[in-house]
Amino acid sequence: MAEVPAMSHDPSYDLKIPVIGHDFLRAGEAASRIKKVLQALNLPPQVIRRASISAYEAEMNIIIHAYRGQLALKVTPDALTLVAEDEGPGIQDIDLAMQEGYSTAPDEIREMGFGAGMGLPNIKKSADKLTITSTVGQGTRLEIVIRIS
Amino acid sequence: MDYFHSVRLDKEKCKGCVNCIKKCPVEAIRVRHGKAEIMEDRCIDCGECIRACPNHAKYAERDSLQELTVFEYRIALVAPSLYGQFRENTSPARILAAVKALGFDEVCEVALGAEIVSQAVREYFQKNHHLRPIISSACPAVVRLIQVRFPALVDHIIPLESPMQVTASLMRRKAMQETGLAPEKVGIFFLSPCPAKVTAVKSPVGGVPSEVDRVLAVADVYGRLLENLRQEQPSLTRADRLGIGWGASGGEVAAAGIENALIVDGIHNVISVLEEIELGRLVDIDFIEAQACPGGCVGGILNVNNRFVAGVRLRHLVRDLPAREPLSERLAAFGVPMPKVPEIKVEPRPIVRLDRNLRRAMEKLQQVQALIEHLPGLDCGSCGAPTCRALAEDIAVGKALETDCIFKLREKIMALAQETYNLAQLVPPAMDQNRTPKGGERDAT
Numbered sequence: 001m002a003e004v005p006a007m008s009h010d011p012s013y014d015l016k017i018p019v020i021g022h023d024f025l026r027a028g029e030a031a032s033r034i035k036k037v038l039q040a041l042n043l044p045p046q047v048i049r050r051a052s053i054s055a056y057e058a059e060m061n062i063i064i065h066a067y068r069g070q071l072a073l074k075v076t077p078d079a080l081t082l083v084a085e086d087e088g089p090g091i092q093d094i095d096l097a098m099q100e101g102y103s104t105a106p107d108e109i110r111e112m113g114f115g116a117g118m119g120l121p122n123i124k125k126s127a128d129k130l131t132i133t134s135t136v137g138q139g140t141r142l143e144i145v146i147r148i149s
Numbered sequence: 150m151d152y153f154h155s156v157r158l159d160k161e162k163c164k165g166c167v168n169c170i171k172k173c174p175v176e177a178i179r180v181r182h183g184k185a186e187i188m189e190d191r192c193i194d195c196g197e198c199i200r201a202c203p204n205h206a207k208y209a210e211r212d213s214l215q216e217l218t219v220f221e222y223r224i225a226l227v228a229p230s231l232y233g234q235f236r237e238n239t240s241p242a243r244i245l246a247a248v249k250a251l252g253f254d255e256v257c258e259v260a261l262g263a264e265i266v267s268q269a270v271r272e273y274f275q276k277n278h279h280l281r282p283i284i285s286s287a288c289p290a291v292v293r294l295i296q297v298r299f300p301a302l303v304d305h306i307i308p309l310e311s312p313m314q315v316t317a318s319l320m321r322r323k324a325m326q327e328t329g330l331a332p333e334k335v336g337i338f339f340l341s342p343c344p345a346k347v348t349a350v351k352s353p354v355g356g357v358p359s360e361v362d363r364v365l366a367v368a369d370v371y372g373r374l375l376e377n378l379r380q381e382q383p384s385l386t387r388a389d390r391l392g393i394g395w396g397a398s399g400g401e402v403a404a405a406g407i408e409n410a411l412i413v414d415g416i417h418n419v420i421s422v423l424e425e426i427e428l429g430r431l432v433d434i435d436f437i438e439a440q441a442c443p444g445g446c447v448g449g450i451l452n453v454n455n456r457f458v459a460g461v462r463l464r465h466l467v468r469d470l471p472a473r474e475p476l477s478e479r480l481a482a483f484g485v486p487m488p489k490v491p492e493i494k495v496e497p498r499p500i501v502r503l504d505r506n507l508r509r510a511m512e513k514l515q516q517v518q519a520l521i522e523h524l525p526g527l528d529c530g531s532c533g534a535p536t537c538r539a540l541a542e543d544i545a546v547g548k549a550l551e552t553d554c555i556f557k558l559r560e561k562i563m564a565l566a567q568e569t570y571n572l573a574q575l576v577p578p579a580m581d582q583n584r585t586p587k588g589g590e591r592d593a594t
């Protein structure tokens with residue numbers, strides 16, 4: 001770190017996209033935009049794939065479970081970081097939410113093909129690092145890191 | 150890499166009308182100096198631009214029947230969709246006889262190879278459970294689309310050769326055995342419904358040279374086929390209706406007997422499905438039958454009949470043909486062993502839009518974003534690029550100028566006009582009565 005005092009001079013690319021709860025018409029748009037950016041940056045196909053899947057699942061969780069939020073992407077030469085932050089009910093038991101098949105999605109959401117309880121586990125599988133913080137009654141924050149190369 | 154493309158531009162005919170640029174699924178066309186240019190590293194030879202051009206300036210390169218003289222023994226391979234190109238009740242036995250009468254020693258239906266591949270597809274599913282959904286490799290335009298635009302999905306493509314290649318290698322081996330000729334003396338001609346198959350032959354995806362020697366367009370020989378439609382030669386028909394069904398959308402799934410499949414046709418529809426797969430959806434689907442042409446191969450641009458009419462003809466034929474003996478018995482009667490379908494390896498070929506180097510790509514992307522803010526966002530195409538974003542990318546890589554945008558140009562001209570006007574208002578000091586000398590400078594001189 002001593003040799004590189006000005007970290008901010010390292011090139012990076014930032015993008016922030018708002019996501020609105022229950023806006024199913026635009027579901028997946030934020031993830032698509034992120035995917036297009038990563039493609040334009042010519043990142044390795046599998047990195048793009050894992051980031052797209054993570055972005056999509058995080059976006060859908062905001063749409064399905066929260067009120068409003070945003071997806072933020074940061075790309076540096078070493079890694080890409082996705083932060084999904086929302087205002088919403090929060091997650092009571094994160095370990096439980098991480099289990100495959102665990103879902104609190106109501107029936108009408110399941111009828112749309114969501115609510116298999118696979119979103120968070122899929123993010124976990126796609127990410128090199130996943131950090132979830134949540135306050136019940138306030139909201140949830142996911143930080144997903146995927147290393148490049 | 151030197152890469153053969155079948156879809157090309159006839160410069161004389163191109164009016165630079167920009168009709169084609171928006172139809173290209175990989176944004177490979179730019180109009181420059183009044184003519185459409187195809188970017189070779191992107192084009193997948195789907196033929197959409199041929200469909201879109203009102204001036205018939207785009208065409209598909211293919212071989213001609215004159216090439217028959219190059220070979221000593223000539224075999225025609227007939228795509229299943231050919232059977233949809235004639236009047237109702239024109240039997241395969243008559244169509245095949247007409248094809249042979251073009252000057253061939255032998256003719257074989259690719260539908261036979263389709264049956265062989267169908268069986269291999271079924272076996273592949275019984276053995277491989279780890280990855281879903283699996284995508285068909287039958288349409289070469291779809292395979293190429295995945296390589297350039299969905300490179301992360303290449304592993305989902307079923308690694309099996311196409312029916313055309315399987316039929317070709319089976320027929321070459323048989324011809325060599327029967328005639329004693331060297332392989333290069335045997336000429337295999339495929340009657341193609343589309344330019345993508347021409348490319349598949351001249352630039353095979355796995356790099357292994359194709360067993361097909363020449364590709365003819367159905368449209369080029371159609372007139373002569375109609376003249377030749379006389380006698381039936383039932384001995385030329387070897388395929389069963391399930392193989393023939395491959396000629397239209399849904400045929401592959403029906404022949405392979407896969408229940409949990411998604412069938413999609415038309416290149417832009419295919420893209421929408423591939424986008425879902427890329428986001429990790431559709432893992433509950435086993436198989437994707439995807440064809441670039443609307444309706445499947447019957448909708449290929451080198452065919453002649455209206456694709457809806459051709460589709461219904463083919464379906465009727467499949468419905469009405471009597472079932473035949475099992476494939477293995479028919480192959481035995483034909484004197485060929487059941488071939489093993491070769492595996493193919495499909496490599497990703499992602500488009501480099503801005504820069505291979507990540508740092509430089511980030512800088513250029515920032516530039517692109519800034520440019521997009523300034524462009525009108527109308528995606529009008531007048532600049533020769535399909536969208537404002539595409540123009541911004543072209544500018545960032547130095548292939549276009551901001552003033553290529555007519556709105557930007559107009560702004561510049563207006564600014565210039567304003568300045569010219571302002572200048573015109575200025576009057577030489579000698580004539581200017583309103584001008585008061587400053588700080589007594591004049592007095593000093």
Ligand SMILES: Nc1ncnc2c1ncn2[C@@H]1O[C@H](COP(=O)(O)OP(=O)(O)OP(=O)(O)O)[C@@H](O)[C@H]1O
Nearest residue numbers: 061065090097103104105114115116117118119120
């Ligand atoms: N942003 C969020 N806000 C509140 N609760 C959430 C949030 N994200 C996930 N959860 C909770 O965690 C559970 C599991 O999430 P996960 O994404 O794994 O499955 P799901 O969204 O229910 O279904 P699927 O993602 O398969 O459609 C959810 O059912 C929900 O109870």
Ligand code: SF4
Nearest residue numbers: 163164166167169202
């Ligand atoms: S559609 Fe394309 S190829 Fe055809 S004339 Fe117009 S610009 Fe040229």
Ligand code: SF4
Nearest residue numbers: 173192193195196198
């Ligand atoms: S053949 Fe297809 S990919 Fe190639 S330029 Fe035409 S529309 Fe684009």
Ligand SMILES: [Mg+2]
Nearest residue numbers: 060061119120
């Ligand atoms: Mg979810």
